[in-house]
Amino acid sequence: MTERLRDPAWRNACCDVPAGECAHWMECDGASDDDTAVRPPVATAAETPASSHGQGLVAHRIGVRAGGSSLLQGVDLQLRSGEVGAILGPNGAGKSTLLSVLAGLRAPDTGAVWLNGQPLLVDELHRVAPHRAVLPQDTAVAFDFTVQEVVALGRYPHRLRPSRQEAEIVQAAMAVTGVGSLANRPVGSLSGGERARAQLARVMAQIWEAPADDAPRWLLLDEPTAALDLRHQHATLSTVRRWAREQGVGVLAVLHDLNLALRYTDQVWVLDRGQLQVSGPPAEALTPALVQRVWQVQATPVRSADGVSQLLIAADGPLHSA
Numbered sequence: 001m002t003e004r005l006r007d008p009a010w011r012n013a014c015c016d017v018p019a020g021e022c023a024h025w026m027e028c029d030g031a032s033d034d035d036t037a038v039r040p041p042v043a044t045a046a047e048t049p050a051s052s053h054g055q056g057l058v059a060h061r062i063g064v065r066a067g068g069s070s071l072l073q074g075v076d077l078q079l080r081s082g083e084v085g086a087i088l089g090p091n092g093a094g095k096s097t098l099l100s101v102l103a104g105l106r107a108p109d110t111g112a113v114w115l116n117g118q119p120l121l122v123d124e125l126h127r128v129a130p131h132r133a134v135l136p137q138d139t140a141v142a143f144d145f146t147v148q149e150v151v152a153l154g155r156y157p158h159r160l161r162p163s164r165q166e167a168e169i170v171q172a173a174m175a176v177t178g179v180g181s182l183a184n185r186p187v188g189s190l191s192g193g194e195r196a197r198a199q200l201a202r203v204m205a206q207i208w209e210a211p212a213d214d215a216p217r218w219l220l221l222d223e224p225t226a227a228l229d230l231r232h233q234h235a236t237l238s239t240v241r242r243w244a245r246e247q248g249v250g251v252l253a254v255l256h257d258l259n260l261a262l263r264y265t266d267q268v269w270v271l272d273r274g275q276l277q278v279s280g281p282p283a284e285a286l287t288p289a290l291v292q293r294v295w296q297v298q299a300t301p302v303r304s305a306d307g308v309s310q311l312l313i314a315a316d317g318p319l320h321s322a
Contacts, residue, residue, distance in 0.1 A: 057078070
């Protein structure tokens with residue numbers, strides 16, 4: 001497996017990327033096998049209040065444009081290590097765009113991002129790959145690698161300084177996401193939900209161990225529950241929340257389900273048409289008025305049997321059939 005990881009043609013086949021370039025979740029580093037790899041432009045760090053540069057994930061006045069459209073406008077965000085946060089909003093609100101900026105995969109047109117007190121620059125992702133992992137929406141695998149091989153790819157950023165527990169880390173990540181029994185199955189033979197859990201295991205394996213300098217670790221997830229059944233939606237978010245509490249990992253996820261956000265997150269940021277509408281603890285931020293204005297549905301607050309605030313959602317007026 002180690003030799004296959006060193007082969008650029010093999011590892012890049014995972015995302016249909018030509019040999020010599022690097023799928024963004026592979027986090028190519030300064031010791032790239034091919035120094036001619038295409039690199040994205042560098043983001044410029046803007047001035048922000050000194051208090052914003054703490055040991056967390058901080059975004060200040062993020063703006064992104066595409067063509068003549070504004071995808072994000074002046075968005076601020078601050079998440080501390082050990083917290084679970086969610087980016088919420090209707091389709092087209094800018095959630096995935098914001099996550100890609102916060103992950104360092106896309107440079108903002110205005111504003112800047114800091115991670116653990118340092119500017120996050122898109123041409124220096126190799127520096128953060130050992131302690132920052134990203135799960136994108138699209139995790140297609142080009143060939144029939146086994147689940148274990150895909151999860152082991154998460155360890156690629158550590159190949160120059162491998163842990164003494166490399167094999168054990170892969171096994172542990174598969175166990176915690178419930179795919180250990182699928183280790184030798186080709187990913188192409190799995191259901192959508194099983195593939196999603198295998199990819200979650202990969203990004204957890206990437207940041208499984210605390211770095212030598214004890215820098216906080218970060219897990220950024222773009223719609224991690226989209227392909228999962230109800231049980232596995234709760235199991236996944238329960239797992240990452242437990243990891244945040246026990247390991248001090250900062251977790252930020254794009255979610256659509258407001259009730260999952262209410263149950264499992266500490267902070268939410270609600271976007272609509274590229275603008276931040278509200279942020280804060282979910283039970284305070286997700287008011288019926290806010291939900292009606294942003295999602296155009298009616299929301300009635302209730303308490304679940306375990307005391308967690310939840311919302312009963314109903315259509316706001318007649319639905320239009322396709």
